[in-house]
Amino acid sequence: METLHVDLAGRSYPIWIGPGLLEDHARWRALVRGRHVLVVSNTTVAPLYLDRVAKGLDGLHWSSFLLDDGETHKTFANVGKVLEALGALGATRDACVVALGGGVVGDLAGFAAACWMRGIDFIQMPTTLLAMVDSSVGGKTGVNLPVGKNLAGAFHQPRAVVADIDLLHSLPQREYRAGLAEVVKGAAIGDPAFFAWLETHADALAARETAPLIEAIARKCAYKAGVVSRDETEQGERALLNLGHTFGHAIETAGNYSDLLHGEAVAVGMVLAARLSERLGLSAAEDTARLIALLHRLGLPTETSRQYPASQLIELMRLDKKNSAGTLRLILWRGIGKAEIVSGVAEEAVLEVLGAG
Template sequence: MNKPPLHSINVALGLRSYPVWVGSGLLDDPARWRPLLRGRHALVVSNTTVAPLYLPRVEAGLEGLHWSSFLLDDGEVHKSFANVGRVLDALGRLGATRDACVIALGGGVVGDLAGFSAACWMRGIDFIQMPTTLLAMVDSSVGGKTGVNLPVGKNLAGAFHQPRAVIADIDTLATLPAREYRAGLAEVVKGAAIGDEAFFVWLEQHADALAARDVETVLEAIARKVQYKAGVVARDETEQGERALLNFGHTFGHALETAGHYTSLLHGEAVAIGMLLAAQLSERSGMSEPGDTARLEQLLHALGLPLAIPPGMDTEQLLQWMRLDKKNTAGQLRLILWRGIGRAEIVGAVPEREVAATLDAAIANGRQVPAT
């Protein structure tokens, strides 16, 4: 079998521009990424699941440097200030200077926490993203959002800190559990849903191949989603406008994650349910047509993603977490809704009664499969 093609995508931020490389065998190609390490210190942040599989490949490229590794336990609950402190301690023990580099080898939790730690050490040192999950490849590794969760909400503490590069080696997806893989597909769908109707149609046409992990199809989907996000980030790095659209489904989704104590739903699963809720709210508000909601629901179902709010969660509980969302202003809900596929927009002062009615209907319905 021929080696899949390498995709090179530039995140254009002037002097802080950086490449996103998507392809096969990249972890075993230090000639590509080693020159990005400017100093002699490096700290690899990974977790106890990923490190045994892929840390030896990265080690081979660090020969001659003074480096060490820091391993988290696996899971969203470990994206915490306590672990940021431990990473900073590890940098201190390493003697890391201002030209040191943090390498994030893992999924979104590792990338967010490692990037935030790099932003804090000596007020900001280099870091490189080496995402090993589909979700991290298509979303969290690109754009410089870093941070940690708090007991009162997800990602409420953080910083914008752009990486030196993103090395997305699709070979790591071979060891990704099926549930984690499907969760990553939710972020692929999101990019199409908010701003690229042609890509959404492509996803509908290739849903079976994506669900089956066809390598060429997956590579094409990753590259198209990263290209879209890179353009948004270049136009609005710190989320003053257009970049907020990338949060489609996230206000609902983060509330679902928090209500489930970060254990009942994976991030991508929560985003899938959140996107469907946002589409239902848009339809309820007269912004979109039922057919658009149905197409989104059917695509998410075809990709094996959950559609229903988990049992035991109630409307007031979810609203409580939604009120803490970072996009809210003046105590009013500010959500990303849409006028149909590819036409998302920021909507301020969304009436809580409409949100509550949408949640009530979804909880009462409890639908697990799309309407036909």
């Protein structure tokens, strides 16, 4: 098992990575301060794993709330329902929300925890690779709006992240591969040695071999934990973690969150960011080629199967949270492991990359 820590001003929390962690009740139960616990999960995950968590809640006053599965259910309406469930439970200020699921469950449950009595504890128990390596770490919570992804939310750090890799055995192949996109992203942003390691171990990771999988999760989480520790509320460096996200979120929104999985959209978005970097003279063609080759080996898309109007995508990109003063502010790179924030990107160049030029 690997143990990492996210160290913030005046507080710290662990990330536990390894097998059998849901059943390691003594480890995570010790973080529950009060007697009220609400487990938020979904209709796919709960039948598989809720019983394992329930055994660790014996003696507490707890209940569960289940979402329907899918990104389209990450809404304000469902946050309201979680808050109503907390009310029905009689949850007090020392209550705890347990997020048992993927990124949708973690984001929404964390946001509800941030809202209840202006903030109560929550524990992340990610059940997808994507959530283990990305959304469960760092305290970003929120919901989608019709005009864009994650536009409403709060920074609310968990008490712990419990990443039980045994849960990945039941993960569908497409969901597993989508998580690998976030692993690649971490390496592409700031760790060229990790990127080379991924190229060497791509086949083993695609086959879900345990040792390289634990190492990949730990290296990605360690990188993100360091960034979050230095820039918790995304005033600077943390924005780099959004490489490919401005393009990817626009594609997800255009597809009504039902065309591509989040990780797939990030993979496509990273390629578009690399191509834009190349077009602007920031990076070389061989860097783009290495990225595309690695994504292909991991079974990830590098372009959309559906064509969206470039004008629609650029309009959605204007709503990205990183933008300021009405200009596009994108995360681009100067090659593998050298991402940077680029302000004032000309829309004409973006439209050309999107295929409109």
